[in-house]
Amino acid sequence: RKIIHFDSIDSTNIKAKQLAAEGAKEGTVVIAEEQTMGRGRLGRGWVSPKGKGIWMSIILRPNIDPIDASKVTQIGAAAVWSALSKVGVDAYIKWPNDIVLNGKKVCGILTEMSAELNRINYLVIGIGVNVNINSQEIPKEINNIATSIKAEVGHDVDRKFITAEILNNFERFYNELIKYGSIKTSIEICRKASILLGREIKIITNKGERRAKAIDITEQGELLIEENGKIEKLISGEISVRG
Ligand code: BTN
Structure with missing residues (x-):
């Protein structure tokens, strides 16, 4: 497995996309101590100070339908959650791609795709x-x-150990997808660690807000919601827990 490390970079996602376009192998990891232009979802930024976090991107070339790309995000969330749990950090997964600790976001995942047909x-x-x-x-x-994590637990935690755990977990869960077409292990984790299931949630779309109840996460990684007695599947979205 190739790991490319930078002291400082604009964004590991930008770099990884560039390397992938140039033919970099599946499993290549781009990791940086600092990002000067870290990117979040929906065109937002991502604050990435030097030596204080894990800022990394993994290049993948799965032979799956582009429609199923979000499964990889679920694998990522499960991999991060398990790594945190191993160091005693008791977080939750907020479907589809956030990890929250004491109600605040501690990790975000940004999956980007290049696909044709x-x-x-x-x-x-x-x-x-x-x-x-x-x-x-x-x-x-x-x-x-x-x-x-430090702001919540009150002391430094081992960044290297967590990074290695995330990558090992990711590899294990991703292999399940590649070999068997299943993300069962990841989904079990996403379910048990979910902060949404069983709760009233707010779904924020460009058409406005909707309220619904989060029922389950499917084997495909979709969020099952109930709105006015009707069950619906969401494949992605911005969710807030109803306060
Ligand atoms: C989000 O929750 O909005 C997603 C945040 C993703 C941040 C990571 S840090 C490593 C990688 N490089 C980026 O520029 N963004 C992602």
Whole structure:
């Protein structure tokens, strides 16, 4: 497995996409101490201070339908959650791609795809974990929604150990998808660690907000919701827990 390490880079996702387009092998990992232009979902940024977090991207070339690309995000969430749980950090997964700790976001996942027709050319799964950022260093504008492991547990945690755990878990769960076409192990974790299941949630779309109840996460990684007695499957979305 090839790991490419940078002291400082604009964004590991940008770099990984560039390398993938140039033919980099599946399993190539791009990791950086610092990102100067970390990217989040929906065109947002991602604060990535030097040596304080895990900022990495994995290049994948799964032979699956592009429609199923979001399964890899579920694998990523399960891999991160399991790694945190191994160091005693008791987090939750907020479907589809956040890990939350004490109600605030501690990890985000950004999956990007290049595909043509029914074939995936490459997938880049970007994982950002706020590990040892001091609470005072979290920008004020986001400190009500974002946190770091250190800010919650009160001490530094081993970034290298967590990185290795995430990658090992990821490889294991991803192999299940490649070999058997299943993400069963990941989904079991996503279910048991879910902060949404059984709760009233708010689904935020460009058409406005809807309220529903989160029922289950399917074997395909979709969120099953119930709205006015009707069951529906979501494949992605922005969700907030109803307060
Ligand atoms: C989100 O929750 O909005 C997704 C955040 C993803 C952040 C990670 S950090 C490593 C990789 N490189 C990026 O520029 N973004 C992802």
